[in-house]
Amino acid sequence: MATASLAGTAATEVLRPTSEAEAVEAFGDGDGVLVVGGGTIVVPDLTYRRLRPAKALLLKDAGLSGIENEGGRVTIGAATPLAALVDLPAPIGPCAANIGDREIRGVATVGGNLCAGEGYEAPRGDLQGPFLAVGATVRSAGAGGIEEEPLESFLERRRSRLALSISFQTPAAGAFAALDRPHTHDYTALAVSGARGADGTIRLAATGVGWWGVRLPSAEAAADDPEAAGRAALEDVDPQDDALASAWYRRKVLPVLVRTVLTELEGVA
Amino acid sequence: MNIVVNGTAHAIESGPLTPLLDVLREELEITGPKAGCHQGGCGACTVLVDGEPRRSCLLPVAYADGAEITTVEGLGTPESLAPIQQAFVHHYAAQCGFCTSGMLLAAQAYLDGGGTDDPEAIQEALGGHVCRCTGYAKIVDAVAAAARGESFDLTQTAVGKYTTVTTGGAT
Ligand SMILES: Cc1cc2nc3c(=O)[nH]c(=O)nc-3n(C[C@H](O)[C@H](O)[C@H](O)COP(=O)(O)OP(=O)(O)OC[C@H]3O[C@@H](n4cnc5c(N)ncnc54)[C@H](O)[C@@H]3O)c2cc1C
Numbered sequence A: 001m002a003t004a005s006l007a008g009t010a011a012t013e014v015l016r017p018t019s020e021a022e023a024v025e026a027f028g029d030g031d032g033v034l035v036v037g038g039g040t041i042v043v044p045d046l047t048y049r050r051l052r053p054a055k056a057l058l059l060k061d062a063g064l065s066g067i068e069n070e071g072g073r074v075t076i077g078a079a080t081p082l083a084a085l086v087d088l089p090a091p092i093g094p095c096a097a098n099i100g101d102r103e104i105r106g107v108a109t110v111g112g113n114l115c116a117g118e119g120y121e122a123p124r125g126d127l128q129g130p131f132l133a134v135g136a137t138v139r140s141a142g143a144g145g146i147e148e149e150p151l152e153s154f155l156e157r158r159r160s161r162l163a164l165s166i167s168f169q170t171p172a173a174g175a176f177a178a179l180d181r182p183h184t185h186d187y188t189a190l191a192v193s194g195a196r197g198a199d200g201t202i203r204l205a206a207t208g209v210g211w212w213g214v215r216l217p218s219a220e221a222a223a224d225d226p227e228a229a230g231r232a233a234l235e236d237v238d239p240q241d242d243a244l245a246s247a248w249y250r251r252k253v254l255p256v257l258v259r260t261v262l263t264e265l266e267g268v269a
Numbered sequence B: 001m002n003i004v005v006n007g008t009a010h011a012i013e014s015g016p017l018t019p020l021l022d023v024l025r026e027e028l029e030i031t032g033p034k035a036g037c038h039q040g041g042c043g044a045c046t047v048l049v050d051g052e053p054r055r056s057c058l059l060p061v062a063y064a065d066g067a068e069i070t071t072v073e074g075l076g077t078p079e080s081l082a083p084i085q086q087a088f089v090h091h092y093a094a095q096c097g098f099c100t101s102g103m104l105l106a107a108q109a110y111l112d113g114g115g116t117d118d119p120e121a122i123q124e125a126l127g128g129h130v131c132r133c134t135g136y137a138k139i140v141d142a143v144a145a146a147a148r149g150e151s152f153d154l155t156q157t158a159v160g161k162y163t164t165v166t167t168g169g170a171t
């Protein structure tokens, strides 16, 4: 029996690469290609035909999943499910554990989280914050070939790239603080991540203050004084009203989360 | 593409991006998994894919190619309910039943993974599932009872309980 599925995908060519090289070739310059990581965001879009791509590139069997640790430098394949990240050090592990629920974390991928677009009513790339805080770099493919760059610049152009992996140096200390979610179906309205590198440098980042994660340079500059850093963080952001929280509320809570993270970092030798 | 559902192999005709939920319900006419929201937010569609609980509305069937799927139809039979199903009946953990097949499979995966009767751990395991009827307490009680290995004589479940005695009469 033919399916009466809502998925109007007949016109979409489905590409199922079985290696990184095949995935890179299939992606090409990305024109007309929809990348499907775990599919937790794009599958409903396909089902309801909000997306009708010429091609869909399925990453599940492309060999892009796995975590390697070489002397403290951690590299995570873009198609690694979030469940595999929950035991990583703070701020990454605690953030991953706070995403969705067991079933979502089992299929949702790191690449999909980093590339999660401007949502319909709220931001949803929670891991962008912790990865910014640890100074991660992203290896990606697209026009111009394979390139590696800081996450900051990758986020600006993520729409046109195929993320292959993300790497970072394990921080000397890390901390993650988020507004509690009333239910696992809610996204996190605001979260702050912090990390102290081996040289003592502190990096801070926030999610929930814009459509994707941002560094908090003014707060970093005042990191010695958590109170002052909390206030300074407000200079780094321009939060919006959305379905989860108002801009006013976010501005009230951001200094508290910055303070919490810095105090926690101080406590970790 | 091929999937095995509750022990029976099926060749799939639907396109590779079709959600597993639609393949089960529309192509294979296995209607235990429910389409509550069709976008990942309710858990009514949860099935086991190679033993792991998965929202079938979010899974392109290509991602289940070659996998063994268990739906509520594969848990037990009406004559011989699985222990978790018996616990749900005994504890009145289902009212309208719309969330129940998803709850049962998530609970089964929790038990298969060695889950205990700790209510917080149970809530964490079932965290992705919405129930509009029960208020959740009875569901958590049922999973805890199953985790303790309790068994129930369902013919006795309601005896002596939940009986309303009305007295009074003409004056
Ligand atoms: C019930 C529920 C709860 C959720 N809770 C949270 C939450 O708490 N926090 C949160 O951050 N998110 C949450 N999400 C959203 C989502 O599950 C996550 O952001 C997830 O990590 C997305 O990953 P994915 O692999 O499933 O993405 P997909 O749906 O596969 O892709 C998402 C986007 O990224 C692109 N993409 C995917 N992989 C790559 C790649 N390798 N290179 C380039 N582009 C790529 C896709 O084209 C698409 O635009 C939730 C979703 C649901 C349904």
Ligand code: FES
Residues within 6 Å of the ligand: B034, B035, B036, B037, B038, B039, B040, B041, B042, B043, B044, B045, B046, B055, B056, B057, B058
């Ligand atoms: S129908 Fe799949 S989660 Fe609601």
Ligand code: FES
Residues within 6 Å of the ligand: B093, B094, B095, B096, B097, B098, B099, B100, B130, B131, B132, B133, B134
């Ligand atoms: S029993 Fe009705 S939704 Fe749970």
